[in-house]
Amino acid sequence: MLLSRRVSELKASSTVAVMNRAKDLARQGVDVLSFAAGEPDFDTPERIKRAAIDALLAGQTKYMPTLGDPDTRAAIADKATRENHIPGVTPEHVGVSSGGKHALYVIYQCLFDVARPGEPQAEMVLQTPSWVSYAPLAELAGAKVVEVPTTAASSFKMSPEQLKAAISPRTRVVMLNSPSNPCGTMYSEPELRALGGVIAEAARTTAPDITVVSDEIYEKIVYGGVPHFSIGSMPEIAERVITVNGLSKAYAMTGWRVGYTITSGAAGLKFMKAMGTLQGQMTTNITSFVYPAIGIALRECASEVETMRRAFAGRAELIYSLVQKIPGLTAARPTGAFYLFPDVSAHFGRTGPDGRAIRSAQDFCESLLAVQRMACVPGEDFGGCGQNHIRLSFACSEGQIEQGMARLGEFVRALR
Ligand code: PMP
Ligand code: GLU
Numbered sequence: 001m002l003l004s005r006r007v008s009e010l011k012a013s014s015t016v017a018v019m020n021r022a023k024d025l026a027r028q029g030v031d032v033l034s035f036a037a038g039e040p041d042f043d044t045p046e047r048i049k050r051a052a053i054d055a056l057l058a059g060q061t062k063y064m065p066t067l068g069d070p071d072t073r074a075a076i077a078d079k080a081t082r083e084n085h086i087p088g089v090t091p092e093h094v095g096v097s098s099g100g101k102h103a104l105y106v107i108y109q110c111l112f113d114v115a116r117p118g119e120p121q122a123e124m125v126l127q128t129p130s131w132v133s134y135a136p137l138a139e140l141a142g143a144k145v146v147e148v149p150t151t152a153a154s155s156f157k158m159s160p161e162q163l164k165a166a167i168s169p170r171t172r173v174v175m176l177n178s179p180s181n182p183c184g185t186m187y188s189e190p191e192l193r194a195l196g197g198v199i200a201e202a203a204r205t206t207a208p209d210i211t212v213v214s215d216e217i218y219e220k221i222v223y224g225g226v227p228h229f230s231i232g233s234m235p236e237i238a239e240r241v242i243t244v245n246g247l248s249k250a251y252a253m254t255g256w257r258v259g260y261t262i263t264s265g266a267a268g269l270k271f272m273k274a275m276g277t278l279q280g281q282m283t284t285n286i287t288s289f290v291y292p293a294i295g296i297a298l299r300e301c302a303s304e305v306e307t308m309r310r311a312f313a314g315r316a317e318l319i320y321s322l323v324q325k326i327p328g329l330t331a332a333r334p335t336g337a338f339y340l341f342p343d344v345s346a347h348f349g350r351t352g353p354d355g356r357a358i359r360s361a362q363d364f365c366e367s368l369l370a371v372q373r374m375a376c377v378p379g380e381d382f383g384g385c386g387q388n389h390i391r392l393s394f395a396c397s398e399g400q401i402e403q404g405m406a407r408l409g410e411f412v413r414a415l416r
Contacts, residue, residue, distance in 0.1 A: 014381040022375035035392040036375040042252040045304040051296040055289035064288040067095035075295035080262045084230035088264040100246035100259035110274045114142035124173040128384030149384040156183035160194045171207040179218040179336025182391040186336040189229035196234045212241045220250035223313030224335025239265035322405035338395045345388035350415040372407040
């Protein structure tokens with residue numbers, strides 16, 4: 001069978017690969033400690049489950065409107081207005097997708113073209129390290145990714161000057177993700193306002209077709225004293241901002257596959273019509289009896305979210321303090337999401353207890369899994385300086401964090 005080049009050349013998701021590998025080992029009875037999955041260990045709050053069960057039993061089992069039923073879209077529009085202060089959002093400005101990942105796929109397909117011969121390629125500005133799926137999905141849609149490298153010294157944040165230098169007349173998208181996967185850091189409101197100022201200026205001058213795609217899926221998981229800020233709330237660029245979010249992380253609903261997109265104003269309506277057309281050809285709607293659960297989550301589950309947020313805050317402090325004691329590992333203090341992203345490159349050139357030469361983060365993770373049965377994601381596929389880092393997801397118990405960091409310390413001390 002001849003496979004398409006488009007898919008044959010597509011890079012597989014390394015986060016999904018390591019997560020599945022760790023889950024497979026656990027199923028086989030291997031005592032593996034997984035720090036791989038970007039997935040809360042909590043169960044979905046009871047009342048969210050109840051809403052879906054009730055809808056299922058009441059017979060909400062038929063096709064539904066593609067972008068969501070009116071009540072669900074109203075609940076999301078209300079949340080965007082109330083919590084995120086995004087102006088000009090009506091129910092018609094929002095759409096529901098099968099996870100944030102599907103939303104991003106559809107957004108990129110709506111914004112990028114595959115360049116025709118002689119045509120310049122549309123560009124997406126992407127700071128690195130960044131989540132493994134942004135670049136492959138944007139490239140699949142025809143974009144050329146323009147990387148803006150960041151480092152731990154700046155808490156993995158780009159400066160307005162860096163952003164300005166990366167924007168060209170071909171820029172269609174500036175991709176933002178705060179709090180960040182994999183870095184665990186986030187932008188403050190003044191920092192985002194400064195980036196927004198650069199975008200507003202570029203829209204008036206060099207880059208008339210510039211759009212911001214702001215992935216805010218970790219907005220509720222913040223604990224570093226920096227409040228979350230939505231760049232779509234800036235009136236001067238609101239119509240150019242597409243905000244992506246979902247229920248996976250804040251409500252412990254990874255398996256439900258619920259993501260949503262928020263837009264604003266006349267441009268937002270135009271965009272949402274395109275999104276509806278594409279999703280109407282792809283998925284029709286998400287699982288119909290899940291729709292009522294979305295409204296319940298957004299309207300009624302603040303206390304459950306707060307309980308989980310506090311747990312993540314405690315875990316962040318714990319893992320950060322334990323990793324600091326491990327020789328040669330350095331990490332930025334996490335302020336949001338549930339990832340620690342330590343630099344392990346001080347150990348490159350050494351040999352693992354299993355005899356493996358540690359030349360990269362990938363080697364480090366392979367040897368760690370073989371010797372200590374501890375799974376984490378090597379940083380290479382996050383881009384930029386990610387190649388010197390490993391990602392530790394601390395969406396797991398404090399007991400597991402203590403045990404895991406003891407294993408990691410033992411592993412590092414046994415390197416030769
Ligand atoms: N964005 C980021 C930054 C993520 O870490 C994830 C995690 N999978 C997603 C989007 C997509 O999540 P989901 O498809 O489960 O909504
Ligand atoms: N986003 C999570 C992660 O980064 C889940 C896997 C994925 O979708 O990439 O681990």
